[in-house]
Amino acid sequence: MTQHSPTSARRSSWLPSVSLIGVKFLELRRRGALMTVIVAFTVGLPVIFYGIRAIYHLSDPAHNGPAGAPTAFATAVTVMAEFGFIAAVLLGATAGTDDLTDGMFRQLVITGRSRLALYLARIPAGLSILCSFAAVGFVVAALVTAFLSSPHAAGTLSPSAGSLVGAGLWLELYLVIGFMVGLGLSVLMGQRTVPVILLIVLEIIITPILTDHALSHFVNVERLVVGVPMAQLKPAVLAGGAHVGPTGGLGLVLPPMPTWAIAAVITVWIMGWTAIGLWKMATRDA
Numbered sequence: 001m002t003q004h005s006p007t008s009a010r011r012s013s014w015l016p017s018v019s020l021i022g023v024k025f026l027e028l029r030r031r032g033a034l035m036t037v038i039v040a041f042t043v044g045l046p047v048i049f050y051g052i053r054a055i056y057h058l059s060d061p062a063h064n065g066p067a068g069a070p071t072a073f074a075t076a077v078t079v080m081a082e083f084g085f086i087a088a089v090l091l092g093a094t095a096g097t098d099d100l101t102d103g104m105f106r107q108l109v110i111t112g113r114s115r116l117a118l119y120l121a122r123i124p125a126g127l128s129i130l131c132s133f134a135a136v137g138f139v140v141a142a143l144v145t146a147f148l149s150s151p152h153a154a155g156t157l158s159p160s161a162g163s164l165v166g167a168g169l170w171l172e173l174y175l176v177i178g179f180m181v182g183l184g185l186s187v188l189m190g191q192r193t194v195p196v197i198l199l200i201v202l203e204i205i206i207t208p209i210l211t212d213h214a215l216s217h218f219v220n221v222e223r224l225v226v227g228v229p230m231a232q233l234k235p236a237v238l239a240g241g242a243h244v245g246p247t248g249g250l251g252l253v254l255p256p257m258p259t260w261a262i263a264a265v266i267t268v269w270i271m272g273w274t275a276i277g278l279w280k281m282a283t284r285d286a
Helices: 006-012 018-029 032-059 070-101 105-110 115-120 122-147 161-189 193-212 227-233 259-283
Strands: none
Touching: 018 032, 018 070, 018 122, 032 070, 032 122, 070 122, 070 161, 070 193, 115 122, 115 259, 122 161, 161 193, 161 227, 161 259, 193 227, 227 259
16 A cells, blocks of 8 residues: 655645745745845835935925825825836746746656645745735835824824725735736746736726726726726725826726625636636646
8 A cells, every 4th residue: 555655745735835935935035136126116115205205395394295294195105006016016927937937847846746836835925025015115104194294284184093004905905916917927928028018008008097087888898907996995095196107197087886896806806817827837838
């Protein structure tokens, strides 16, 4: 009778082990250029943004508002979301293709590891990097808003703690979507460059256009683009922030989506691209 050792059983399991997740985590962390981009787009942006605002305010307080004004918070988090989405896509695409580009995929399959486990290990490994840096950047924005604002300025109200938490969760969800789509699409296409370009176009060009223009007879189709329900899910504390894109973020003109529809579209994008990535990983030739 043949007996399987615990080691071989763990290797064939579709659930990734902690050690496998740790290996994927280290592989991503060792990519210096990638880490530089992620830190710059998640932590560097709010630091530079608020640093410039603080300098302007100190040089001319009469004409330049405080660094922590609520409108500045809305702009900072919105820009973090848009550039952070690009960083998330780049991280996901790298996580999805590093084995192929390094020529290691065949060796990993030969060792007997489950292909599903190889794919699933990339998710916690990548998200632990992405979400931690995004959290640091958001904390910077929240602290500046809390301590360097002017609550007694006319017509302005400081965001409550609950609204800040909601904005932070919305930001993290936005980046998670970017990572999951980038991961699934890169595994499907077997490369990193084209998926990154396609998703940058989606984020910077297509989504702002669809958000700011209601196309007759195609409203429900527009709602299927994940950036549209995410824009409708955007917390009120982030209203009025500057956007990146051809329309400048002039405002959401599509009819409001019901909560269940927003949740359904976001879930389908995350789970759908995960399923596509798992299928391609399981059927790819070694």
